[in-house]
Amino acid sequence: MRNTKARREILEIMEKHDFPLSAEQIYQMLDKDYDKSTIYRNLKYFEVEGELNSIVFSDKITYFYKSGGHFHFIYCVKCKKFERFDLCYAESMSKYIRESLGYKVLSHTLYFEGICKTCQKSI
Structure with missing residues (x-):
């Protein structure tokens, strides 16, 4: 195309x-x-x-x-805002997946849903 x-x-x-x-x-x-x-x-x-x-x-x-790469997000279910964070345990999880389950990890995405600080104030 x-x-x-x-x-x-x-x-x-x-x-x-x-x-x-x-x-x-x-x-x-x-x-x-x-x-x-x-x-x-x-x-x-x-x-x-x-x-x-x-x-x-x-x-x-x-x-x-x-x-490409890996991504970590937190998503506010009230205001629909995303925030990206860099804390990652990918290496230890990838090792476990590789050794225990036999997979080759190509990428990963981790996300959480929650309510941001601003929206918590209005509850």
Whole structure:
């Protein structure tokens, strides 16, 4: 498939953000230059091509993030904010998975759901 303007702009947005984004958020960032079906179609294309991964939280919305490496997120179920954190036990977990289960770990994503400090104040 062609490298269209929409694809370039979607990838630029994804490169600028180190946390997951929904199609709706990307649509808003593109100033509505494209219809939502174009956004969804291109996000799915990037996912099939391995450039993006997707994750679905309890809100049933699909969020997309850059492929490669490993990612750790906390997601506020009230305000829908993401925060990325770098604390990682991947090496010890990977060793366990490799030695005990016989898998070769290629990547991982770890996420938690919770309520952020700001939203806790309003409860």
